[in-house]
Amino acid sequence: MSTPEGVDASSAPVTSSDGPGSSSTRHGAATSRRQPPPEPKDSLWLRRAVILSFWLVVVVLGLPVWWKTTAIYRAELPLQTMTDWADGKICKPVFPLRIAVEAPIAQQDAQHLVRTTQHALDDLNDFSAHHLRLMLLDPPLAPNASQQVVPDGSILEENDKENIALLVRLVSVETGTTPRSRLQPYSPTLDVYYTANQLPSPSSTGSPLATFIAHELHKIFAEEQARLAYLLSTTSGARTAKSKSLSAETAAELERQSTRALKYAPTYHLTFSLFSPTYLPSAWEIEEALQDYLSPLLDSFRSISNFTVDTQVQLYSTFSPSMRQPEYDDVLKAWTLRKEDLSGFINAAEWPLSPSIGAGPTVNFALYVPDQAQSPLLVKENGGNSWLVPQWGGIFILNPADAHEDSTPSFLAKDALAPAMHAFSDQLVSLLGLPQSPASLPLRLSTLTRVRAASLLFSASSTLGALARLYRALPSIPVPDMVAQSVDLTAAHLQHACDSLREGRFQGALEHARIAEGEAEKAFFERSMVGQVYFPDEHKVAVYLPLLGPVAVPLIMAGLKELKSMTGSIFPKRSP
Amino acid sequence: MDRQKVLLFGAAAAVRLLLFTAFPSLPHLLAGRVEVSTPVTSFKRLQEGLFLYTHNVSPYDGGVYHQAPLLLPLFSLLPNPSYYPFATNVLFTVVDLLGAQALMQIADSGQSVKTRLFESSRKELRWSSLAMAAGFLFNPFTIATCIARSTSALTNLFILAAMAKASQGASITFVFAIAIASYLSMHPVLLFPPLLLLCYHVRASKSASAPSLLSFAIGHAGALASTCGGLLYVSALLTGSWEFMRATYGVRLLLPDLTPNVGLWWYFFTEMFDSFREFFLGVFWLHVASYMPGLTIRLRKQPLFVAVTLTGVFAVFTPYPSIADAALYLSLVPLFRHLFPLMRYTFLASATILYASFLGPAFYYLWIYAGSGNANFFYAITLVWSLGLSVIVGDSLYAALRDELDVERPELKGKEVKRI
Numbered sequence: 001m002s003t004p005e006g007v008d009a010s011s012a013p014v015t016s017s018d019g020p021g022s023s024s025t026r027h028g029a030a031t032s033r034r035q036p037p038p039e040p041k042d043s044l045w046l047r048r049a050v051i052l053s054f055w056l057v058v059v060v061l062g063l064p065v066w067w068k069t070t071a072i073y074r075a076e077l078p079l080q081t082m083t084d085w086a087d088g089k090i091c092k093p094v095f096p097l098r099i100a101v102e103a104p105i106a107q108q109d110a111q112h113l114v115r116t117t118q119h120a121l122d123d124l125n126d127f128s129a130h131h132l133r134l135m136l137l138d139p140p141l142a143p144n145a146s147q148q149v150v151p152d153g154s155i156l157e158e159n160d161k162e163n164i165a166l167l168v169r170l171v172s173v174e175t176g177t178t179p180r181s182r183l184q185p186y187s188p189t190l191d192v193y194y195t196a197n198q199l200p201s202p203s204s205t206g207s208p209l210a211t212f213i214a215h216e217l218h219k220i221f222a223e224e225q226a227r228l229a230y231l232l233s234t235t236s237g238a239r240t241a242k243s244k245s246l247s248a249e250t251a252a253e254l255e256r257q258s259t260r261a262l263k264y265a266p267t268y269h270l271t272f273s274l275f276s277p278t279y280l281p282s283a284w285e286i287e288e289a290l291q292d293y294l295s296p297l298l299d300s301f302r303s304i305s306n307f308t309v310d311t312q313v314q315l316y317s318t319f320s321p322s323m324r325q326p327e328y329d330d331v332l333k334a335w336t337l338r339k340e341d342l343s344g345f346i347n348a349a350e351w352p353l354s355p356s357i358g359a360g361p362t363v364n365f366a367l368y369v370p371d372q373a374q375s376p377l378l379v380k381e382n383g384g385n386s387w388l389v390p391q392w393g394g395i396f397i398l399n400p401a402d403a404h405e406d407s408t409p410s411f412l413a414k415d416a417l418a419p420a421m422h423a424f425s426d427q428l429v430s431l432l433g434l435p436q437s438p439a440s441l442p443l444r445l446s447t448l449t450r451v452r453a454a455s456l457l458f459s460a461s462s463t464l465g466a467l468a469r470l471y472r473a474l475p476s477i478p479v480p481d482m483v484a485q486s487v488d489l490t491a492a493h494l495q496h497a498c499d500s501l502r503e504g505r506f507q508g509a510l511e512h513a514r515i516a517e518g519e520a521e522k523a524f525f526e527r528s529m530v531g532q533v534y535f536p537d538e539h540k541v542a543v544y545l546p547l548l549g550p551v552a553v554p555l556i557m558a559g560l561k562e563l564k565s566m567t568g569s570i571f572p573k574r575s576p
Numbered sequence: 577m578d579r580q581k582v583l584l585f586g587a588a589a590a591v592r593l594l595l596f597t598a599f600p601s602l603p604h605l606l607a608g609r610v611e612v613s614t615p616v617t618s619f620k621r622l623q624e625g626l627f628l629y630t631h632n633v634s635p636y637d638g639g640v641y642h643q644a645p646l647l648l649p650l651f652s653l654l655p656n657p658s659y660y661p662f663a664t665n666v667l668f669t670v671v672d673l674l675g676a677q678a679l680m681q682i683a684d685s686g687q688s689v690k691t692r693l694f695e696s697s698r699k700e701l702r703w704s705s706l707a708m709a710a711g712f713l714f715n716p717f718t719i720a721t722c723i724a725r726s727t728s729a730l731t732n733l734f735i736l737a738a739m740a741k742a743s744q745g746a747s748i749t750f751v752f753a754i755a756i757a758s759y760l761s762m763h764p765v766l767l768f769p770p771l772l773l774l775c776y777h778v779r780a781s782k783s784a785s786a787p788s789l790l791s792f793a794i795g796h797a798g799a800l801a802s803t804c805g806g807l808l809y810v811s812a813l814l815t816g817s818w819e820f821m822r823a824t825y826g827v828r829l830l831l832p833d834l835t836p837n838v839g840l841w842w843y844f845f846t847e848m849f850d851s852f853r854e855f856f857l858g859v860f861w862l863h864v865a866s867y868m869p870g871l872t873i874r875l876r877k878q879p880l881f882v883a884v885t886l887t888g889v890f891a892v893f894t895p896y897p898s899i900a901d902a903a904l905y906l907s908l909v910p911l912f913r914h915l916f917p918l919m920r921y922t923f924l925a926s927a928t929i930l931y932a933s934f935l936g937p938a939f940y941y942l943w944i945y946a947g948s949g950n951a952n953f954f955y956a957i958t959l960v961w962s963l964g965l966s967v968i969v970g971d972s973l974y975a976a977l978r979d980e981l982d983v984e985r986p987e988l989k990g991k992e993v994k995r996i
Contacts, residue, residue, distance in 0.1 A: 046874065053869035057862060065858030070851075478851075543852055548859070 048566075051558050058555065072476060075484035079468045081491055086465020091498035093454050095130045095228065097165040098504055099217065100137040104172065109199060110136055113170075116200050116207060120214035129232070130225045132217055137167070163504050165446055166190060166220070168213060179212045183220065188442040190216065220438045224447040227435060230254040231454055260390040261433030264452050266514055267306045267360040268432075271393075272424070275317040275351060276369045276408070284367075284412040286311045292414065293421035294428075300441060301432065303507060304449055310357065320347040326374055335370070336380035342387055345395060363431055364393030365424045367417075372408050375399050386423040394427030396420040449506050456513035457497055460490055463520035470524075476537055477529050486523035490516045580706055585676065588713035589669050595723055596665040603661070606724035611936060614896035615833040616642045616761075616824075619725040623658070626651055634815060636823035642833070643727055644760050645811040645820050657725075664725060671733050672722050676713050678736035679907060680705040685743035687774060687880045688911040692781040694877035697982050697989065698914035711910055717903035728900035731761040735904065738764075739883060742771040745778035751796055755803035762828050763894050765804075766868045770882035772796050773872065777879065830857060831895050836954055838936070839897040840962055843955040864893045871973075881976050884908040888969040892962045902929075902965060909972060918975035921967050928964030932957055 084090045101117075103110040114134045121132055167189045179194045192213055200207030230251060262268070274284050290309060298307050319325070323344040326335040337345065346353065346366065353364050370377040376399035378385055386396040398420055400408055409416075435447050464487065471479065497512035595602060606612050607619045615621065625641030628634065629648040635641045651657075657664040682688070683705035689696045712718060721729050734757035741750035750771065758765035772793060780786035812818050827833060834842045841860060848856055867889050871882045887908060891901035906929075916922065936957045942949035982989045 050870045050874045053873055054866055057866040057869065061865075062859070062862050065862065066855060069854035069858055543849065547856070551863075 048562055051562055072478045074479040075481045077471055077484055077487055082464040082468035085461040093501050095450055096504045097132050098163055099132055099134050099166045100164045101134055101168045102137045103170040116210040117213045120211050124214055124218045127225050127229055130228055179209050181216050183438055183440045185440055223435050223437045226250050227451050262361050262391050262431050265360040269357040269362040270307055270309045272311045272365045274313045274367050276315050277318055277371045279315050280408040280410050281369055281412050282410055285414040288414045289417040289421050297425050317351055326377055334376045334378045335374045336378055339381045366395045367420050368397045388427045394424055396423045449510050453510040453513045456517045460494055460516040460520040463524050467524050480528055483523045483526050486519045490519040584710055585673050592669045592722055603723050606720055610836050611838050611899050612720055612724040613726050614837045614898050615835050616896045617726045617728040636820055642824055642827040645815050668722050668725050671729050675733045675736045676709040678740040679712050680709045681740035682743050683708045687743040689914055692777040696914050696979055701914040703910055703913050708910055712907035715903050715907055717899040721900040726900055728898055731757055732904045735764050738771055742775040745775055745782055750775050751799045755800055759807045762825050763890055767883050767886055770872050770879040774879035837896055838958050838961055841895045885969055892965045915972055915975035918978045919971045921971045925964050925967040928960055932961035
C-alpha cells in the first residue's frame with residue numbers, strides 16, 4: 001500500500017481506490033477519472049481556522065519578537081562635529097607664548113624696548129600658529145612704577161604668572177662683550193647683559209639690543225617651532241598649507257626622535273633591572289641611587305606624566321644562544337659586541353622583563369655587569385657601553401671600575417651606579433620625547449607640555465573622525481549610549497583644551513587633551529560595537545534561511561492556497 | 577479488581593523503596609545525570625535552595641536554585657534528606673502512586689475513545705486502567721525520575737491530576753491542579769485550553785442544558801488567573817520580593833544555564849551568535865506555543881488527545897526537558913490504544929527510543945568523562961531521542977485524523993487514503 005503524504009492530512013478531500021488489491025498504476029488512473037466528493041463546509045472552515053491560528057501566532061507574536069530582538073540600537077552621534085574636529089575645522093591650535101621682560105629702567109624706555117623687540121620678533125617669525133608675545137613685568141625694584149596704570153594692559157595678573165613661558169631679565173653691565181645672554185639651566189630665565197647705550201632711543205625704530213633679544217628668543221624656540229610644525233604637517237593634510245615649511249634634514253631628525261620616543265601615557269612604569277651572568281654582584285644600592293639621581297628628574301616631569309618604579313636583580317642571566325658571543329679586541333684591550341648584535345643583547349625569552357605592568361607602557365632599564373672573564377665589555381664600533389632601544393628602554397654595561405681585582409664586586413655602591421644612572425636619565429629623557437634644546441630644563445619641559453597637548457589634541461580629533469567614518473560605513477553595528485556620552489565628553493574636553501591653548505594655559509590644555517584622548521579611545525574601542533563588525537548582512541541570510549525556511553515554506557504555501565480558493569469561491573469562474 | 581490495584585500499587589511502592597534502601601548511592605547518582613535532572617528540576621539544587629531558605633538567606637541568591645518558592649516550605653517540613661532520606665523517599669513514592677491513581681481515573685472516564693461529539697469506531701480496543709497504571713508505575717523513566725527525586729515528578733502529578741479532574745468535569749480541582757502545574761513549570765499553562773474544552777464537553781454531556789462555552793471559558797480562565805496570581809503572591813510574601821520571578825520563569829524563558837539535557841535548545845544556543853540569541857529564544861518559544869491553538873481547533877472533538885499530544889511536544893521542544901517529560905507522554909499514549917493499529921511507524925519509533933536510551937548515557941560518558949568524544953556525540957543522540965518522540969507524536973496525530981475520517985465516512989474504513 002502506498003502511504004499518504006502527510007500527517008496533517010485533512011479529512012475530507014480523499015479519494016478511494018478500487019480496493020486493497022489495486023495496483024498503484026490503477027490507483028493513479030482512478031484518481032484522475034473520479035472526482036473527489038466536494039469538501040464539506042465545516043471542514044473547509046476548520047482548515048482555514050487552523051491555518052489562521054498559525055498565521056496569527058506568527059504575525060501577532062512572531063513579528064513583534066523579531067522586530068524587538070533584532071533591532072540594532074544606534075545612539076545618535078554628532079557626526080558633523082566629529083568630522084569637523086578631525087578636519088581641523090573647529091580648532092586651529094595656536095600657541096601664544098607669554099614672555100615677560102624685566103628691565104631695571106624707566107617705564108617708557110622699557111615699553112619702547114619691548115615694542116621694538118616685538119616688531120623684530122614678528123619679522124623673524126614665519127610660523128603664525130606659534131607666537132611669542134612680550135610683556136613688560138613690573139620692575140620689582142621700582143615700587144612706585146607698579147602703581148601706574150599701564151595703558152596697554154600688559155601688567156600681569158597673578159594667575160598668569162605660572163603661564164609665563166620665559167622671563168627675560170635685562171641686566172646692565174659695564175664689562176665684557178655686550179649684548180650677551182645666558183640661559184639659566186634650572187629656571188626659565190634668560191639673562192641679557194647690555195650696556196646702557198644699547199637701549200633704543202625713543203625716536204628710533206630699531207636697536208642692536210632689540211634685534212639681539214629677538215634673535216635669541218627665536219633661537220630658543222626654534223626647535224619647539226620645528227616640532228610643532230612637524231606635528232601639524234604629519235597629522236593632517238589640511239593644516240600643512242598654513243604651517244611653516246621644514247627643511248628635509250630637520251624633518252628627518254624629528255622623525256627619528258618621534259619614532260624613538262614612547263607614545264604619550266598618563267603613567268609610565270619604569271623597571272630597573274640588574275643582570276649578571278654569574279652570582280655577582282648580588283646587591284646594589286639602587287634605592288639611594290634612584291633617590292639621588294632620578295627622583296629630581298621624575299619630579300620635574302610630574303606635571304606631564306606620573307611614574308612608578310620597580311627594581312629587580314637577576315643573577316645567572318646568560319645571553320641567548322642565538323647571539324654572537326663577545327670577541328676580544330686586542331686594540332681596545334676589551335671584549336667587544338658588534339653593533340648589529342646589540343638588538344639581540346636582551347635575552348627576551350629568559351630574562352624576566354615583563355612587557356606590561358598595569359595600564360600604561362613599561363620602560364625597561366637594564367644594567368648588565370659582565371663576567372670578570374669578559375670584562376671590560378664594549379661596543380666594537382665606538383667603544384660605548386650604553387645604548388637606547390627605541391620605545392622600549394635603555395641598556396648600560398657596567399664594567400667594574402677596578403679591573404685589576406680578581407672578581408666582580410659583590411655589592412654595587414651608589415657611586416658605582418652613578419654613570420649608569422646618568423645614562424639612564426639621558427635615555428629616559430629622549431624616550432619621553434623631551435627636546436634636545438634649549439639648555440634650560442624647565443623650558444624643555446614646557447615645550448614638551450605644548451607638544452604633547454597638541455599631539456593629544458590631534459590624536460583625539462582624528463579618533464573622533466575615524467569613529468564618525470566607522471559609524472557611516474557600517475550601518476549594521478550597534479552603538480550604545482556609552483559611546484555617545486564619550487563622544488560628547490571628548491568634544492567638550494577638546495574644546496576646553498583648544499581654548500586653553502589659545503589663552504596660553506598649556507598645563508590646563510594638556511589635562512583636557514588627556515581626558516579627551518582617553519574618552520575618544522574608550523568610545524572607539526567599545527566592545528559591544530566590535531562584535532557586529534565581522535557580521536555582514538549577507539550572513540543574516542545564512543542564519544535565517546536554514547532555521548526559518550522549513551517553517552516558513554509550508555505556512556506560506558498553505559496560506560496562499562487558502563487565499564486562492566477563497567478568492568475562487570467569491571468570484572466563481574464562469575464555467576463553459 | 578480492587579485487590580489487583582492494591583497489589584500493583586504495593587509492588588510499585590516496594591520497588592521504589594527497595595531501590596532507595598538497597599542502593600543508597602543511587603539517588604545521588606541519578607540526581608547528577610543530565611538526562612534526569614535539569615537545572616530547573618534538580619533535587620541537588622532544591623537542597624541548596626532549602627539550605628539557604630532555612631538559614632534565612634534568599635534561596636535565589638546563590639544563582640543555583642531555579643524552582644518555585646512554595647516547594648521550600650513543603651520540603652523544609654521533612655527531615656533533612658542528607659541524613660534522613662526516608663521521608664523524602666516516601667513523599668516521592670506517594671507522588672508517583674497518586675499520579676498512577678490520576679491516570680487510572682483518566683482511563684476510567686473513557687474520554688480517550690468517546691467524547692460528547694466524537695466516538696471512535698474502534699472504541700472496544702482499549703487497555704484496562706490497571707494496565708495503564710502499571711505502564712506508568714513500572715516505566716523505567718518514571719522510576720528513574722522518582723529515584724532521582726526530580727521535582728518534575730510533582731509537575732507530572734499535577735498535569736495528570738488536571739487531566740483526571742477535567743475528564744471528570746470537576747471544574748474547581750481541575751483549575752487548581754493546572755494552576756499548580758503551571759506555577760511549578762510554566763509551560764503546562766498551554767494545556768489549559770484543550771483541557772478546558774475537555775471539561776466543558778464532560779460537563780455538557782452530564783447536564784441536560786449545556787452552559788455557554790464562552791462564559792464557561794471566561795469563568796475558568798479567570799479562576800486560573802486568580803489561582804496563579806494567588807500562588808505567585810504567596811511566593812512573593814514568602815521570599816520577601818518578586819525577585820523569584822526572574823530566577824524561576826526568567827531562567828526558563830531566557831535559558832541562561834546551558835547545561836546539556838535531552839532537549840534541543842542547549843546545543844543550539846551554545847552555537848548561536850550573541851546578537852540573534854534573543855530572537856531565537858522568541859522563535860523557539862513561539863514554536864512550542866504555536867502547536868496549541870492549531871491542534872485545539874483541528875481536534876476540538878478530542879481535547880484529551882490534544883492535551884496528551886502537547887505533553888509530547890513539551891518533552892521535545894521545551895528548553896529543559898528530561899526523561900520525566902517523556903515518561904509522562906509515553907504513559908499517556910496507551911490511553912489511545914485504539915489508534916495503535918493505524919500508526920505506521922511504531923517499530924521505528926520504539927527502536928529509536930530504545931536506541932537513544934541506551935546510547936545516550938554512553939555518549940555522555942564518552943564526551944564528559946572519557947574525553948574521546950565531544951559535545952556533538954551527545955547532541956546527536958539527543959536528536960535521535962527527539963526524533964523518536966516526534967515520530968510518535970506525528971504518527972499518533974495521523975492516526976487520530978484517520979480515525980476521525982473513519983467515523984465521518986465509514987465506507988472508507990480499512991482503505992488507503994490520499995491527501996489532495
